[in-house]
Amino acid sequence: MKKNLEIIWIILIILTVFAYLLGYLNYIDSALVGILLLTTFIKGALVIEHFMGLKDVELKYRIVPTVWLGFVLSAISFAYYF
């Protein structure tokens, strides 16, 4: 529990390096955009839950930024794929 924030930070850094390498090495294609957006959702959810501390708050407040994140990334996916 003590090292919780450290673990979250490491995961965020790893996912950011993954996103950067996709772009930098020009590996980005339509399939990987979906994975990239999924990893973006995971990153955002980790910030919301652990850094903002909403994991310890009642669901009605906890859910708002997560729904926002899911909606925005879904709409970006829709604009990209359809």
Place this chain on the structure above:
Amino acid sequence: MSSNTSIKEKYPAGDFAVWIIIYIELITFAMLFLGYAFSRRADVELFNQSQLMLNQTSGFINTIILITSSYFVAKAVEVVKNMDEDNYKEFNKKASKWLIFALMCGATFLIVKITEFSHIFGEGINLSTNKFFMFYLLLTGFHFMHVMLGSIILFNIFMKTRKFGYTPTDTIGIESGASYWHMVDLLWIVLFPLIYIIR
């Protein structure tokens, strides 16, 4: 951040007014993100060509910086939430150390962004160059202002910790400022892949 994870807090950490501001900011940025995504859909070639002029590495560095600053701020909040009447001065001091690292990250973000902006403006690019750069400048410029405001808020929180201003019964200021700073981080987490990576 309750020690008993089965008992949920009724309200999010910090002043509720800050959360209203956070929700409004999230809606505002969502409209810009969707404006970008659907405008790109209408002219994919223009957006892909224009995106080549951006420096992905500076976007990447700034993402690492903001995530790390958010971690430092979360550590500062963790420290003040664990203090009691006997050790609050020592814990204020500990929190101030985390905050100074976060402030350094904020300043570095702004320097990297100013360097990127000066390169873009040096190329003669402005809001009316094309739709891609209109969204790029609006989104990153608007976000830049939020980082500036967040840094000012963090600086004030830092000064209060230096004066041992937070006590076991008064941590609302640092929690409010931290929530705002994490929102700034959250917005960049969406902005980075959308503007710099996806093509």
